[in-house]
Amino acid sequence: MKKKASLKDIAQKVGVSTALVSYVLNNKKEGRISKAVAERIREVAHEMDYRTNQIARSLKTRKTQTIGLIVADISNPFFSKLARFIEDEADKKGYTVIIGSSDEYQDKFRKLMDTFLDRQVDGLIIAAGAKMEKHLHYLIDNNIPFVLVDRYFPKLHTNYVALDNFGAAYKAVNYLLEKGRKHIGMVAYDTELHHLNERKRGYLAALKDKQFPILKGRLKEVALVNSELAIERAVTALLAGKQPVDALLLSSSYIANSAVKLINSLSIKVPDELAIISFDESEALDLFYAPITYMKQPLCEMAQLATNILLDSIEKNNKVTQVNMEAELIIRQSA
Amino acid sequence: MKKKASLKDIAQKVGVSTALVSYVLNNKKEGRISKAVAERIREVAHEMDYRTNQIARSLKTRKTQTIGLIVADISNPFFSKLARFIEDEADKKGYTVIIGSSDEYQDKFRKLMDTFLDRQVDGLIIAAGAKMEKHLHYLIDNNIPFVLVDRYFPKLHTNYVALDNFGAAYKAVNYLLEKGRKHIGMVAYDTELHHLNERKRGYLAALKDKQFPILKGRLKEVALVNSELAIERAVTALLAGKQPVDALLLSSSYIANSAVKLINSLSIKVPDELAIISFDESEALDLFYAPITYMKQPLCEMAQLATNILLDSIEKNNKVTQVNMEAELIIRQSA
DNA sequence: CTGAAAGCGCTTACAG
DNA sequence: CTGAAAGCGCTTACAG
Numbered sequence: 001m002k003k004k005a006s007l008k009d010i011a012q013k014v015g016v017s018t019a020l021v022s023y024v025l026n027n028k029k030e031g032r033i034s035k036a037v038a039e040r041i042r043e044v045a046h047e048m049d050y051r052t053n054q055i056a057r058s059l060k061t062r063k064t065q066t067i068g069l070i071v072a073d074i075s076n077p078f079f080s081k082l083a084r085f086i087e088d089e090a091d092k093k094g095y096t097v098i099i100g101s102s103d104e105y106q107d108k109f110r111k112l113m114d115t116f117l118d119r120q121v122d123g124l125i126i127a128a129g130a131k132m133e134k135h136l137h138y139l140i141d142n143n144i145p146f147v148l149v150d151r152y153f154p155k156l157h158t159n160y161v162a163l164d165n166f167g168a169a170y171k172a173v174n175y176l177l178e179k180g181r182k183h184i185g186m187v188a189y190d191t192e193l194h195h196l197n198e199r200k201r202g203y204l205a206a207l208k209d210k211q212f213p214i215l216k217g218r219l220k221e222v223a224l225v226n227s228e229l230a231i232e233r234a235v236t237a238l239l240a241g242k243q244p245v246d247a248l249l250l251s252s253s254y255i256a257n258s259a260v261k262l263i264n265s266l267s268i269k270v271p272d273e274l275a276i277i278s279f280d281e282s283e284a285l286d287l288f289y290a291p292i293t294y295m296k297q298p299l300c301e302m303a304q305l306a307t308n309i310l311l312d313s314i315e316k317n318n319k320v321t322q323v324n325m326e327a328e329l330i331i332r333q334s335a
Numbered sequence: 336m337k338k339k340a341s342l343k344d345i346a347q348k349v350g351v352s353t354a355l356v357s358y359v360l361n362n363k364k365e366g367r368i369s370k371a372v373a374e375r376i377r378e379v380a381h382e383m384d385y386r387t388n389q390i391a392r393s394l395k396t397r398k399t400q401t402i403g404l405i406v407a408d409i410s411n412p413f414f415s416k417l418a419r420f421i422e423d424e425a426d427k428k429g430y431t432v433i434i435g436s437s438d439e440y441q442d443k444f445r446k447l448m449d450t451f452l453d454r455q456v457d458g459l460i461i462a463a464g465a466k467m468e469k470h471l472h473y474l475i476d477n478n479i480p481f482v483l484v485d486r487y488f489p490k491l492h493t494n495y496v497a498l499d500n501f502g503a504a505y506k507a508v509n510y511l512l513e514k515g516r517k518h519i520g521m522v523a524y525d526t527e528l529h530h531l532n533e534r535k536r537g538y539l540a541a542l543k544d545k546q547f548p549i550l551k552g553r554l555k556e557v558a559l560v561n562s563e564l565a566i567e568r569a570v571t572a573l574l575a576g577k578q579p580v581d582a583l584l585l586s587s588s589y590i591a592n593s594a595v596k597l598i599n600s601l602s603i604k605v606p607d608e609l610a611i612i613s614f615d616e617s618e619a620l621d622l623f624y625a626p627i628t629y630m631k632q633p634l635c636e637m638a639q640l641a642t643n644i645l646l647d648s649i650e651k652n653n654k655v656t657q658v659n660m661e662a663e664l665i666i667r668q669s670a
Numbered sequence: 671c672t673g674a675a676a677g678c679g680c681t682t683a684c685a686g
Numbered sequence: 687c688t689g690a691a692a693g694c695g696c697t698t699a700c701a702g
Contacts, residue, residue: 006679017689022681032687054453055393056679059694064390066433066454073419080415084408084436091435096450098401098433100426101419115431118389119401257618264622283592283619287599341695352673357697367671391695394678 005048013044021045025052058120066096067310068116070109071127073101078253078280078299079127082149085303086125093311095122104129104224117144123310127151130192145313149306151195152322159313161306161323165195168295168327169202169249172277175329176247177210181275183218185238185245187231187255190221199251199279218245222255231258239268247275247335253282253294260288275335279327290333298325340383348379356380360387393455401431402645403451405444406462408436413588413615413634414462417484420638421460428646430457439464439559452479458645462486465527480648484641486530487657494648496641496658500530503630503662504537504584507612510664511582512545516610518553520573520580522566522590525556534586534614553580557590566593574603582610582670588617588629595623610670614662625668633660 007025011018016037023029024041058064067090071079083099090097098121100112109132116124123145128136133153139146140158152160176184186203189196200219207214220234235258238245250256256278268274270290278285278294285292302325309321342360346353351372358364359376379385393399402425406414418434425432433456435447444467451459458480463471468488474481475493487495511519521538524531535554542549555569570593573580585591591613603609605625613620613629620627637660644656 007681008679018680019682019689019691020687023688026681028682029687034687037687051449051453053394053455053679055390055399055455056694057681058390059388059394059679059696060681062694074409074422075412075416075419077410077412077415080412080418081410083415083434084410087409087434087436096433096435096454098431099418099422100431101422114386118386119431120388120390257622260622264624283617284622287592287595287619287622289599289624342697343695353696354673354675354698355671358672361697363698364671369671372671388695391678392697394680394695395697397678 004053005045005050006053007050009048010041010044010050013048014041016041025050062120064120064122065094066098066119066121067307068112068119068121068124069097069099069126070102070112070116070124071099072104072129074099075101077282078150081299082127082303085300086307089304089307093307095311097125102129106131106135110135113139123147123314125149125306125310128153145310147306147310147313147321149302151193154194157320159309159321161302161309161325162195163297163302164324164326165198166202166205167324168279169199170206171202171327171329172249172295173203173206174210175331176249176275176277176335177206177212179275179335181247182212183243183245184212184247184249185218185220186249186251187220187222187234187238187259188251189224189227189255191224193224196251203249217241227255228258231255232262235259235262239266239274246273248277250276250278253278253280253285256280256292256294257282257284260285260292264288270334277329277335281330288334293332293335294330295327296330297327301325339388340380340385341388342385345376345379345383345385348383349376351376360385397455399455399457400429401433401454401456402642403447403454403456403459404432404434404461405437405447405451405459406434407439407464409434410436412617413485416634417462417638420635421642424639424642428642430646432460437464441466441470445470448474458482458649460484460641460645463488480645482641482645482648482656484637486528489529492655494644494656496637496644496660497530498632498637499659499661500533501537501540502659503614504534505541506537506662506664507584507630508538508541509545511584511610511612511670512541512547514610514670516582517547518578518580519547519582519584520553520555521584521586522555522557522569522573522594523586524559524562524590526559528559531586538584552576562590563593566590567597570594570597574601574609581608583612585611585613588613588615588620591627591629592617592619595620595627599623605669612664612670616665623669628667628670629665630662631665632662636660 007018007021011021021041024038074080087097102109102112126146126148127150128148147159149161152162188200222230222234250259270276276292278292281294342353342356346356356376359373409415422432437444437447461481461483462485463483482494484496487497523535539549557565557569585594605611611627613627616629
């Protein structure tokens with residue numbers, strides 16, 4: 001095992017100053033260094049298998065070329081896909097990403113944020129949770145670049161890249177109405193998360209604009225976590241009574257999975273008796289006999305945009321960019 | 336926006352040396368510092384909202400408290416789940432993890448490895464790909480702590496945590512035979528990855544030990560990526576001919592997804608006409624009318640074990656630990 | 671009980 | 687064209 005070489009080692013061997021070695025290896029002061037010396041420095045650097053110590057460089061330059069990504073849970077496919085696209089885009093620009101999962105908990109979130117800041121990340125990409133505004137205020141107050149993804153706070157003037165959830169739900173309901181459905185139910189979340197509430201708003205607005213009655217019992221809400229049972233109950237309720245629904249809008253692929261499992265066991269014919277549209281894709285929904293129609297989020301674009309907005313804001317602390325992206329209706333057999 | 340406070344700022348304000356501040360804040364030299372001064376230092380540190388700069392600390396201590404995780408693709412649920420468990424375990428021990436996806440490419444792998452090492456990670460957890468031994472040799476030669484997960488190289492004497500893939504396949508086939516299946520086919524990968532070949536070996540050995548004939552056409556191999564079509568062809572072939580298979584062992588949940596999609600459209604009755612056992616779980620396989628029986632990997636344990644082996648080896652560079660964990664047969668309706 | 675000093679491995683403004 | 691020097695923000699062996 002050879003010891004790691006430093007600039008100093010190279011400098012000594014070549015017989016020049018570390019400054020010169022640094023300049024050459026970083027291609028600074030290009031024309032102003034004699035070809036011969038530069039050549040020799042590169043040669044020795046290569047011989048010694050020199051690699052620059054980024055920690056040392058970071059300390060001096062006050063840039064770590066690292067961005068922190070905080071999501072609710074990296075094992076959730078939505079976030080892991082997003083993370084992958086962010087990783088790729090960041091890598092392209094010479095940045096490395098460190099990832100943390102907050103599980104939607106404020107404490108974990110703050111702890112992650114602090115850890116990342118202590119490590120001097122250059123900026124953060126954040127899928128924030130409910131009641132996390134105050135931590136974001138800290139970032140704002142301290143002038144730390146960040147951009148929100150997926151979730152954002154309407155009252156907070158910050159960078160974000162999100163889906164136009166209102167529009168997406170509106171579009172979905174409209175499609176169902178066009179197809180002649182008259183009794184559209186929705187299973188959504190009981191939450192403070194603005195982006196999820198936008199989906200309910202879109203559902204209601206679409207019905208209202210087409211002058212369909214808005215029945216209270218048609219919009220069911222379930223908890224954000226561990227809601228499998230509640231989802232089954234909600235779907236059961238929507239399908240019961242004297243006027244069962246003939247279409248279902250499901251606010252997430254998680255809800256859709258649970259709902260479809262139940263419907264599978266109920267021998268209700270999809271889409272004949274019941275049309276289904278879900279938010280987000282999921283492999284599971286492909287395997288259902290009537291593959292589920294869904295509102296697709298442009299994950300790759302969202303990730304790239306978020307990354308680039310962040311990098312812009314790291315480089316020159318300028319304007320605030322807010323983007324609401326359009327969802328695409330992917331029509332398959334369930335609706 | 337307040338400027339970030341450093342040790343020096345605190346020292347100046349309190350009127351002591353930075354050394355003293357450092358000692359107090361790190362709880363070093365406990366008894367040997369006057370309570371009053373210590374108290375005052377903590378007070379001012381809190382007032383100034385002091386946070387230690389980990390980059391500076393790392394430069395001095397030569398420890399970054401960071402581990403690098405290299406997988407094939409973080410958006411693959413197998414790896415994202417593994418990553419989450421690793422993140423949790425690492426966090427518990429005060430480490431942060433940075434993640435990179437190699438896409439099974441040697442170049443990307445090496446680039447990631449170099450990037451992580453330049454950032455002075457304390458160690459690496461690696462799901463290596465084919466032909467990556469030479470890069471691992473580099474780590475060994477340079478005494479850099481690492482542990483392999485999921486995949487390993489039998490000829491390489493390194494830490495690893497993997498599944499006993501041979502045993503898992505053996506167990507699966509045995510179970511099928513016990514249930515009276517006589518014509519068991521397998522769809523596996525055509526690859527150099529040792530752990531995947533172990534699955535084939537287990538399949539063959541189980542048949543042999545029970546003196547079942549080993550028919551060449553019964554073991555189909557498909558490429559590691561983009562193999563959807565090949566999988567469909569393989570399954571079709573196994574189900575055709577004068578003696579179709581009555582049971583199928585599928586070497587991954589990806590293969591299982593494609594296979595089940597096809598079988599779904601073929602109106603073959605599972606498990607009556609065809610029993611199915613897959614490797615690894617997948618939400619998708621739950622939604623099939625006959626939920627798929629599978630060999631479950633103890634992901635959480637694997638992740639924790641890998642993390643702890645790495646941390647041990649970071650702290651005191653000692654022995655090599657190799658673990659082959661047992662898979663659990665999760666019996667559901669498909670077999 | 672406390673401090674001066676060296677040093678981790680870089681970068682960069684300055685001087686020549 | 688090249689180098690001496692300062693400094694990034696810490697830690698720690700040493701001395702008193």
